[in-house]
Amino acid sequence: MQAQDVLDRVNADQIETIRVVFTDPHGILRGKVITASALAGALQSGIRVPSTLLLKDLSHRTVFPVWQGDGAPMQGAADVVLRPDPASFKMLPYSPHSALIHGDVETIEGAPVAFASRAILTRAEVALADKKLSAVMGLEVEFQIYRVLDPALAPAQATMPGVPPQVENTTQGYQYLTETRYAEVEEMLDRIRRGAEQMGMDVRSVEVEMGPSQFEFTFAPGAPSQVAEMAVNFRTLAKEICARHGLLASFMPKPALPNAAAMGGIFTRACWTRRGAICSRQTGRI
Template identity: 25%
Template structure:
């Protein structure tokens, strides 16, 4: 990781000519401001101002500008851009004019959740698995929704025509300091999966956002569209995100899982924030019931018998904001620990309970939830209740 001085030295030594200062709206859509290298020292000290009014989920009642403060530890070079005048990206903290961290910044909300974990001397890591389709584009650069192959689960070339692109994606990620663990063809035609090694919550969320950007960029360079949407093809498997959660205290895992089961229905709006999410949920291969299983792999929570310190949550999709999703998973789990919930008793209580079957149902549950209102700022909750812009 870089500090400010190392970051500035890197820019000079590597002939960096362009700097992207990146941040995210409430839905996790990446935004950025591009600056020249000579503007970076000022950005570190005083920030770069921007207009909050056009950023979804940011409080429009505030009159003051907000400021982007680059986080030097997130420096990464963009390997698909020309090295003759390199381009780097820095994620940013968002502050107000008084230097206070902005409370509607979901990246900062996750940082606060991590601080709560540390105050309890509890460590959590996340390892994420992403699914996406690769589609051909026409001569005008518009997706045809025609998959690049007709392969199926873990097929190889020539049935799998995405292996070279997956390899290039993994190499690009490695060049950027990310650690992909495995990749393979998924069940659907042209569907792929790339898995990551476990990391602390903030780094895992940063990596998730970087990953989606890299995949789309590399696919575009090959004349393809990378589609992360939950159900891009009506009669084919959907795209999910599986999140493996590792706790430093295995004795607390069952209570942590129980807390998630108790709050999962009200959190679903944030894990599955668009209409298409519900074309995937409750269908073949996707979770339906509020249940934890040590055997069945497609249940909401999988708690494998061979690991006492880990479980897997399988309801999320890539339209979710990982900063917000990981924050809610942490607080729900901590509530289970604080309440000393018994997993077996919770399972009995929630038997035959299902996840919301529509976006409207998920909105209704979130709008009535004291748990959600405690941790999700009002402006962000209102934004989600008004509906996603389907921008994925």
């Protein structure tokens, strides 16, 4: 998809807002929401966001001394530019007036920001291609879905970091791949599966995992950049769909809750030559 294709799609589908995002070092999508009338300019010139978005921890504190030259990846708190990639354009099925597009992070001068997640992965793919190799990855995502009892929105709870919401389980757990457990949460998981498929994700299975409130989605294999974008899109989609129904989707390694199970995100990977032969330690190609 090219820039004009994106503009035509937005006009034809009467899209009102476009979420221009990038993947931060923690795998969180950050960016700005622009209106349809601003999209042409954004595709041509990019949009500016504060560079400190690249330097924050998950509590949103800036963890590098941005006003000091030594030890800081970037100096000061100047803007960087998000350059939207038309090929990443996706409609949001749970917000039909909105769309999502990923951007490459550049300096004001137009140079790629070397430690931006997308740039790192692009360099790795180029390095493989220089060796006449390519990689294929398959994604398995484990996560938990809780029912929110108290969203913790009282002013006194608006600390940094904020007070976590109070939740309860959606399943009791310890019934791995049990049909009746799946049936209990089918409606909830169907919403997520359908949303993922409508965004072009090739979902292969939806599974009840071992722990309380724990589930797994698996996807068809693809190129590293394709799978990486799908991973962050899926995580965002699951969180946003759940939030609309009074639920909380958590992808942290292990929630700080009694009896919560640990989780993993699994990337099954293979490396191929241009002739279609798989690389192995025996062939000496890896």
